[in-house]
Amino acid sequence: MRREQIAFFDVDHTISRRTTALAFILVCMRRGYIKFWYLFAAPFLFVFYRLFNLDIDFLYRLSLPKLYGVRRSDFEDISRDAFERYIKHKLYPGALREIESLRTDGVRVILATSTPFEAVYPLAQYCGIAASDLVATQFAYTDGVFDGKLIGVPVYSKYKCRIIKNFVQRSGTDVQSCSFYSDSIHDLPLLELVGNPVAANPDHRLRKIAQKRGWTIKDFSR
Numbered sequence: 001m002r003r004e005q006i007a008f009f010d011v012d013h014t015i016s017r018r019t020t021a022l023a024f025i026l027v028c029m030r031r032g033y034i035k036f037w038y039l040f041a042a043p044f045l046f047v048f049y050r051l052f053n054l055d056i057d058f059l060y061r062l063s064l065p066k067l068y069g070v071r072r073s074d075f076e077d078i079s080r081d082a083f084e085r086y087i088k089h090k091l092y093p094g095a096l097r098e099i100e101s102l103r104t105d106g107v108r109v110i111l112a113t114s115t116p117f118e119a120v121y122p123l124a125q126y127c128g129i130a131a132s133d134l135v136a137t138q139f140a141y142t143d144g145v146f147d148g149k150l151i152g153v154p155v156y157s158k159y160k161c162r163i164i165k166n167f168v169q170r171s172g173t174d175v176q177s178c179s180f181y182s183d184s185i186h187d188l189p190l191l192e193l194v195g196n197p198v199a200a201n202p203d204h205r206l207r208k209i210a211q212k213r214g215w216t217i218k219d220f221s222r
Contacts, residue, residue, distance in 0.1 A: 007102050008135075008164060009192070010182035011113040011120055013188075014220070015127075015201045016087050017094040023086035024119035027078045030099040034066050067161040068148035072141050083122035091123075092201065094220030098181075099127050107179075108171075109136055112164055112190075115158040135160075135167060148155040180208070191215070 012019045024102035028034045099109050110133045111124050117136040124134045138151040153159045168175055176195035180187065185205040199210035199217045210217050 003177045004171060005107045005166065005177050005179075006110055006171065006173060007097065007099075007107050007112045007179040007181065008194070009095070009110045010180075010184065010187055010200075011111055011115060011123065012081075013183040014181055015092060015099075015111075016123065017090040018086055020082075020087060020113070020115045020120050020123065022103050023082040024079060024116065026086065027082040027123070028067065031078065033070055033079060034077075063144065064150070065148050067146055070146045072118070072139075072146065075116075075146070076121075079118045079120075080122050082119065083126070087123060088126065091126075091218035094218065095181075095200065096126060096221055098218070098220065103128065109133065110167070112155060112180075114154045117173065135163060138140075157186050158189060160187070161193060165193070183200070185209070 010016060012021070025034060025064050063199055098127065102109050109127070109129055111127075111129055112118065112135040114137055116140055117134060120136050121134060124131070135155055135188070137154045137156075139149040140149045140151045155163055164180075164193070165175065166221075168178060178193045178194040179196035179198055179199045180190045181200045182191060183199070183201040183206065188209065191206075192200055197210075197215045198214075199206050199215055201220055202210055203215060207217065209215075
């Protein structure tokens with residue numbers, strides 16, 4: 001029996017030129033949920049994350065308490081606003097074509113990102129991807145109100161690798177039947193795990209590794 005083929009996609013800088021979590025934070029600030037000073041700190045934190053392996057757990061511990069008590073429905077509205085305002089017009093056309101081509105060929109496309117589920121769900125909908133095919137960091141709620149904590153761990157690096165291995169097993173396939181598309185050296189464990197690693201818009205470190213190992217390299221900017 002032919003195993004199901006799955007293509008996993010990172011989101012930020014693989015599908016979107018802009019960072020979905022930062023877009024979400026910007027709208028949270030516009031609505032007064034996060035103080036204005038965070039606007040100045042966020043870019044520096046992002047640079048440290050991209051270049052120096054800043055622990056994403058630290059970023060969440062810093063940010064989550066500021067959003068305690070917000071209703072899930074408000075997060076969903078914030079996320080739609082963030083997508084329309086900052087993300088929709090900054091999507092890589094090549095990534096959208098690749099996703100559509102894969103889905104037409106019967107490949108199951110999964111978005112896998114450390115961004116909170118609510119923040120990235122409008123993008124998934126825009127790509128025609130169901131909520132069940134979105135692997136993202138999960139906020140914890142009680143009676144529809146955010147607890148200030150996560151369910152489990154962020155979908156990031158070693159955690160993302162473990163989460164996706166479990167996802168593949170539950171799907172009844174194997175990792176050699178899967179692809180993973182990412183721009184970032186942070187996703188190297190997953191790229192090494194799957195049968196078809198794709199360096200999409202790769203950063204300079206990932207590009208060097210992809211070239212050395214003969215992996216597919218794609219430029220989605222056109």
